[in-house]
Amino acid sequence: MxxxxxxxxxxxxxxxxxxxxxxxxxxxxxxxxxxxxxxxxxxxxxxxxPHASARRLRTRQSSTLGVRLERVHGISGAVLDRFLHALVDAADERGMRILLFTATDPEDEVRQFERLVEGSDVDGFVLTSTFHDDPRTTWLAANDVPFVTFGRPWGIPDMDAAPHPWVDVDGRAGAHEATAHLLAAGHRRIGFLGWPSPSGQGDERRRGWHDAVVEATGDEPAAGLDLSCEDDVAAATHAVQAAFETGARPDALVCASDTLALGARFAFGAEVPVVGYDDTPVAAAVGLSSVEQPLVDVASAAVELLMGAGRSVLPAGTGHRLLAPRVVWRG
Known part of the structure; x- marks a missing residue:
């Protein structure tokens, strides 16, 4: 033709x-x-x-999804970049565009929602970095604006009955797999370095480590092996070194992020196995094992929940996808 x-x-x-x-x-x-x-x-x-302009005139929709471009810190910020690339590809397959916007904090993000909805600039939103008592989801639901979150609605009693659609990666399963592998390799004093609680993702990853240790040994993890600090390389190094000073020296460590894993590597050297989370380019470059999130699948699932099988955003609804990660072993 x-x-x-x-x-x-x-x-x-x-x-x-x-x-x-x-x-x-x-x-x-x-x-x-x-x-x-x-x-x-x-x-x-x-x-x-399909001719996008004609379809937008016919359906009175913008064929656009809004996503906040976050200011990220630390090594694991590469995850958001990879997710956004995957989301653009998944949206393009449905004839949709991605509109990126910035906001200083969650409250400012809500103000951006209001501006974009009033201007009919977007048909729906994809939210990232969910947290307890998230005001963004409250506003979108109250205004009947279609949206999906990359991250669970933390703090509700039943995730399966969530009031809005969400996609997430099973952080518990990833940390559990990493810990079980280290246990099978003969390590017994396996520690965990995560973020201060409450942290939805961090608490899930910590639970995976804890459950794997209990299942394998029948006992709670040894005292002093559950460490926490902010997501910062220097803070992670300090947290591990402080544990050494109390005599709580693990023979392997599972971390909630590659940022924390790199800091732990600086404290340990290469003699102690350290597993990070997010499988960032830095982890690959320095030879750190890490849990990889299936970000292409996350993006595809997010678009599917917003659009079903068609080429326009559905009315605000529910539904969820919990996807399995995998550990990438190195060294």
Missing amino acids: SHPATVADVAAAAGVSRQTVSNALNRPDVVRPTTLTRVQDAIRDLGYR
């Missing part, structure tokens, strides 16, 4: 009307499954791409 494929071309190839093609693109739930499959096959075979 010498010219870009049109709706008429797709309709002819699938043996349906142009309205059916439009429904398949924008309201797939009203199309019979067999017909939907024929249309989707024709779209793929012809390389058809």
